[in-house]
Amino acid sequence: MMITDSSIRIPLKGAEEGEVTVVASQIRGYGVWDGGLAQGGALLAGWEGPAPSLLFLWVTDAQTNLMQRELSDIQASSATSGPPCSFLLLVLKEQLQELQVALLASILDMKEYREGHSSPSSIGLTSPLAWTDGLVLLHSCPPPVDQHLLRLLGQSTEKSSQVRRSQRNKTSTSGSSGLQQLPTRLIQYPAAPSKGRITVTKEDLACLDAGEFLNDVIIDFYLKYLLLEGVGGSVAKRSHVFSSFFYKQLSRRRAAGEDNTPSVPDRHMRHQRVKTWTRHVDIFTKDFLFVPVNQEAHWYLVVVCFPGLDEVQREDFWSRTGGAERAAGPRAFSLRSQQPPECTKQGCQRDTVLKRPCILVMDSLKLSYHENVCRLLRDYLQVEWEVRRATPRLFTPDSMRSSSCRVPQQDNSSDCGLYLLQYVESFLQNPVVQFDLPVCLDNWFSRQQVRQKREEIRSLVLRLHKSQQHDGEN
Known part of the structure; x- marks a missing residue:
């Protein structure tokens, strides 16, 4: 078959x-x-x-x-x-x-x-x-x-x-x-008149049942929610989240009717497919780009860090986070059995931190081959830079290194999408600040947090549904 x-x-x-x-x-x-x-x-x-x-x-x-x-x-x-x-x-x-x-x-x-x-x-x-x-x-x-x-x-x-x-x-x-009827629309998020709304149906909600595989709608909805109101703060403002269809569109093979002339480089042809996706945002002014990837039916997260930076830099950790914020970090975790990772904001004990342009891969199963994904993203950044800045810039494995992070791992075959969402949520709440590669985030969050995620998202959708129904009646 x-x-x-x-x-x-x-x-x-x-x-x-x-x-x-x-x-x-x-x-x-x-x-x-x-x-x-x-x-x-x-x-x-x-x-x-x-x-x-x-x-x-x-x-x-x-x-x-x-x-x-x-x-x-x-x-x-x-x-x-x-x-x-x-x-x-x-x-x-x-x-x-x-x-x-x-x-x-x-x-x-x-x-x-x-x-x-x-x-x-x-x-x-x-x-x-x-x-x-x-x-x-x-x-x-x-x-x-x-x-x-x-x-x-x-x-x-x-x-x-x-x-x-x-x-x-x-x-x-x-x-x-x-x-008596198949899935109907539950919510549109964000609510009208906002643009780029995502429609969540009863069918989408069903994939939050235990053991089910998260679909692209739930992935995109929750990522957008996290960025707009779920976490907030300075990290969210300095971040951009791509749709789950972005990488799928970027990576697909040439289709009939696309420019097949050898004079058109492959990276330009791929960029052409997604060039309008960032027409309202300059991604090089952002510190972090979150790219959800579904490869061979497995979800994982790719984070492009400091795409506008062209070299490694050191900076004063206090000037970036504020003394009070830094001092509160370790105490906030004092009741937990594990300390937060040392490379993160809440676990960092350094006076200065290292930041570099890089691509971090966060995979809860490590089943996928990541190098091709990183290559396509570098090619995309290179053409996007040319379009935005009207100057050439090479994004190479040396100038923008890629690295697989040590992250909490799933213990079943159905929760990869949940781990992707938790990686983003944890990054927005407690971001990486020290970019020594490879990045070690073993204690970033507990497995129990992920196990609660299905019910958290379901409750969120139903709460928004009730709110939008009430607004519609008024």
């Missing part, structure tokens, strides 16, 4: 070069299930060893009809007998590990796939679909297809009735508006 950002191509057993294609935008929902739940059914009868993972796809009627025609061209007529079915159940070769499930889910949560997720539904379920949600959907199939699929999954008539009753109870207790 081949999964790309535009489609899923599924080979057919027993057919030479036969396959069916599911278009990304035609997927209404998906679920990744533990096959052990279906071991009592015909689907895995005779399966030896640990039960494999199951991939469940719910597709549109248009995709269903197209697949039925494709099947009729490839296989015997019996393959398309009976009423059409909008569900695909794929048995994978083995049980996916937790990280693999997260990676698969992150692909199926890409923008191209989510176009189908937002289609109206009378059932009102959202992806990823739980096992019980899938059974509810199978009940909607016309007979005898519904009973056939349920038997494959080991669901007896009695079990099916229990699921139906459970779903009816769920609908009645959650209210008619909860399940």
